Amino acid sequence: NAGVTQTPKFQVLKTGQSMTLQCAQDMNHEYMSWYRQDPGMGLRLIHYSVGAGITDQGEVPNGYNVSRSTTEDFPLRLLSAAPSQTSVYFCASSPGLNVLDTQYFGPGTRLTVL
Amino acid sequence: LAKTTQPISMDSYEGQEVNITCSHNNIATNDYITWYQQFPSQGPRFIIQGYKTKVTNEVASLFIPADRKSSTLSLPRVSLSDTAVYYCLVGDIGNAGNMLTFGGGTRLMVKP
Numbered sequence: 001n002a003g004v005t006q007t008p009k010f011q012v013l014k015t016g017q018s019m020t021l022q023c024a025q026d027m028n029h030e031y032m033s034w035y036r037q038d039p040g041m042g043l044r045l046i047h048y049s050v051g052a053g054i055t056d057q058g059e060v061p062n063g064y065n066v067s068r069s070t071t072e073d074f075p076l077r078l079l080s081a082a083p084s085q086t087s088v089y090f091c092a093s094s095p096g097l098n099v100l101d102t103q104y105f106g107p108g109t110r111l112t113v114l
Numbered sequence: 115l116a117k118t119t120q121p122i123s124m125d126s127y128e129g130q131e132v133n134i135t136c137s138h139n140n141i142a143t144n145d146y147i148t149w150y151q152q153f154p155s156q157g158p159r160f161i162i163q164g165y166k167t168k169v170t171n172e173v174a175s176l177f178i179p180a181d182r183k184s185s186t187l188s189l190p191r192v193s194l195s196d197t198a199v200y201y202c203l204v205g206d207i208g209n210a211g212n213m214l215t216f217g218g219g220t221r222l223m224v225k226p
Contacts, residue, residue, distance in 0.1 A: 004157075040218075041218065042201065042216030042217045042218055042219060043158070043216045090157045090158075092157065100146060100148055100163075100203065100205050100206075102160040102163075103150075103158070103160060104160075105156075105157025105158050105159065106157055107155075107156060107157060108155070108156065108157055
């Protein structure tokens, strides 16, 4: 049981490049979400999903796309990277559909946009 | 989610008990109190959740007074490995929406 896995661990992009951050969980959780954490700050919700085929926007969705074709995977796409997207990105999953149910977080992807 | 206020940072020494208090004056009747722990370079980890009085698990205790306007996370006999940021969240577990707002948290530094 690997829990929530994220790849890559580190990534450097140039402004305007696109890429996909991968997130997978093997706990059969319906709820998955993406957060970003800027230095010294708390987490902010980007997008979330309550099940395969269902996604919705969080607090800071601009510049990001998501899809949920399977229960296990929830990739985050950066369409055209900007320096303001330099951050640490965390994926999380939960057995419940309420955000205050226990959230299981991945190890994070540290992204730098030059 | 209800607004919470926590100290920005705390220092402690190994073996001591640490109490981190969270203020949530506007807590609603159906709100629960949840604490997460985040180690450097890792994602947050759920610690404990409660509604009233006292909740204890293998990691911590959560004390909630009768008026529920504050709560205290208690870490018994801390070690260096308890150095982390601790976040307090308050919300209705039956209707929290989908915004998990962590805020700045309390940065605990445990010294030898």
